[in-house]
Amino acid sequence: MTSAVVAPLLVCAVPTETERIDVTAVRALFPIFQKRSSYLFFDNASTTQKPASVVESIQDYYGVNCSNAGRSSYRLSSQAALGIENSRRKVAELINARPEDLVFTSGATESLNTVALAWGLNNLGDGDQVMVCFQDHKSAVLPWLNLQRILRGLGKSIEIVPFEIHDVGDYDLRTIREGVSGRTRLIAMSHIHHVYGMDMEVKDIREIVGPDVAISLDASQSVGHIPVDTKALDVDFLSFSGHKMFAGNGTGVLWVNERRQKEIAPVKVGGMGINLESTPWQTGELRELLEAGTPNIASILSMAPAAQFILDTGVERIASHLSGLTRYLYDKLKDLPGIEFGPGPGRCGCPGGYGIISFRVEEISVSDLGFLLDSEDILVRTGDHCVSKANSEDQYVRVSLQIYNTEAEIDTFVDVLNENLFEG
Ligand SMILES: Cc1ncc(COP(=O)(O)O)c(C=O)c1O
Structure with missing residues (x-):
C-alpha cells in the first residue's frame, strides 16, 4: 500500500434527499429477524440475509x-x-x-x-x-x-x-x-x-x-x-x-x-x-x-x-441509507480510545460511504474481538478478508451494513465495545 501519496478529492457517497426507508417494515420482510431478534447482523459483505420472498x-x-x-x-x-x-x-x-x-x-x-x-x-x-x-x-x-x-x-x-x-x-x-x-x-x-x-x-x-x-x-x-x-x-x-x-x-x-x-x-x-x-x-x-x-x-x-x-426498495434509497449509516458508525467509533481505522471512510474523512468500515483496537486481537462480539450476538467479520497479499497489517474487524441495519443497532454495538474494552 502506498502511503506517501494522499488521494485527491475523494467523494464517498453522501446521503441524498431520497425518501427515508422504513427500516421496521423492511426488517419485517426478513424471517431471520423475527426468529433471532437479538442478533445484530453486521457481516453483509460476506452474505446478506434473505427476504421471505427469496x-x-x-x-x-x-x-x-x-x-x-x-x-x-x-x-x-x-x-x-x-x-x-x-x-x-x-x-x-x-x-x-x-x-x-x-x-x-x-x-x-x-x-x-x-x-x-x-x-x-x-x-x-x-x-x-x-x-x-x-x-x-x-x-x-x-x-x-x-x-x-x-x-x-x-x-x-x-x-x-x-x-x-x-x-x-x-x-x-x-x-x-x-x-x-x-x-x-x-x-x-x-x-x-x-x-x-x-x-x-x-x-x-x-x-x-x-x-x-x-x-x-x-x-x-x-x-x-x-x-x-x-x-x-x-x-x-x-x-x-x-x-x-x-x-x-x-x-x-x-x-x-x-x-x-x-x-x-x-x-x-x-x-x-x-x-x-x-x-x-x-x-x-x-x-x-x-x-x-x-x-x-x-x-x-x-x-x-x-x-x-x-x-421495489429502490437502490438509490438503499445507497442513501447505507451512506447515512456509515457516517453514523464512523462518528460513534472515532472517539473510542485506541481505535485504528483501516483504509476507507475511517481515514478519508468523507461524509458518507457504502456500508463498510474496518478497524481494530489496541486492547485486543481482531479474532478475540470477533468472539467477544459473537457472545453478545453481534456478527462481524474478522481477519484478513481474502485480500490476496495480506499480512498482519491487514487484520481488521469489518462491519458491513445493509438495508435492515439501524442506528440503534450501531448504538448497541458501540456500547458493547465500550463496556467490554474500556470500562471497569
Ligand atoms: C469483492 C469480492 N469479490 C469476490 C468475492 C467472492 O464471492 P463468492 O464467494 O460469492 O464467489 C467476494 C466475497 O466475499 C468479494 O467480497
Whole structure:
C-alpha cells in the first residue's frame, strides 16, 4: 500500500434527499429477524440475509416444483426454464443490461475465473500484460495468476503488472498510469472495495487505460448497494454474487459486454452447452458458451425475487441509507480510545460511504474481538478478508451494513465495545 501519496478529492457517497426507508417494515420482510431478534447482523459483505420472498421461492422449487430446467417436454421442466429466464430478465433490469448478455455462475469467484479462462486463455499471447491490485479480493486476482501458470505450460508468458491502493483506501491512479503500456490487455479491479468500502473510481481508470484495454469489474459489493448501470460503466466484464444481493447461495452473474462476446470461448462443455463444431461462436450465444450443465436452479430462481426486492426498495434509497449509516458508525467509533481505522471512510474523512468500515483496537486481537462480539450476538467479520497479499497489517474487524441495519443497532454495538474494552 502506498502511503506517501494522499488521494485527491475523494467523494464517498453522501446521503441524498431520497425518501427515508422504513427500516421496521423492511426488517419485517426478513424471517431471520423475527426468529433471532437479538442478533445484530453486521457481516453483509460476506452474505446478506434473505427476504421471505427469496426463502419462499427456494422452498417452492424444492417443495413442489423440483425438476431439471428445459431438458424435458413436461411442464415442470419448461416452467423451471422459464423461471431462469425470468431471473435473467430481472437481474438484467437491475444492472441496466440486455438479458442475453449475462450468464449465471456459481458465484462471483466463478464469474471472475471465467473471465480469465473464457476470455484470457483465448486472447492473451506472449508478452501481454494484465494489471491487478494485490489488495483486492483473491477471487479477482488469483484467476490471472492461475492463467499465467496455465499459459506457461503452453509455452506462453504473460506478465502480471501490479497497481496499488492509497493509504485512504482508493486506487493510487499514479501506479496505474505508470503500469499501463501498449501490451496491457486487461485490468482487473473492484467496484466497491470489500474491506475498505471505497468506490474505486472506474471512470477514472477507463480514462487512464484507454478504450482498448478490457476492464474486468468485480461488482460483488456494489450490486444491491448502489445503482450499477452497465451502459454507463464502460467496462467489459462485470461479476457479482447472488448471495450478497439477497438471493440464495451458489449463484453468481457474469455480464459480458457485447463488444467482447466474439472473443469468448467455452470453459466447460456438456449438457445444454455449445456444439463444438459450430465455431466461430457468435454474439448472442453466451448462454450456450458458458452455462453447460445443470445449474443451481433453486438459487437462480431466487434471483428474481431478490432483484425485485432491490428494485421495489429502490437502490438509490438503499445507497442513501447505507451512506447515512456509515457516517453514523464512523462518528460513534472515532472517539473510542485506541481505535485504528483501516483504509476507507475511517481515514478519508468523507461524509458518507457504502456500508463498510474496518478497524481494530489496541486492547485486543481482531479474532478475540470477533468472539467477544459473537457472545453478545453481534456478527462481524474478522481477519484478513481474502485480500490476496495480506499480512498482519491487514487484520481488521469489518462491519458491513445493509438495508435492515439501524442506528440503534450501531448504538448497541458501540456500547458493547465500550463496556467490554474500556470500562471497569
Ligand atoms: C469483492 C469480492 N469479490 C469476490 C468475492 C467472492 O464471492 P463468492 O464467494 O460469492 O464467489 C467476494 C466475497 O466475499 C468479494 O467480497
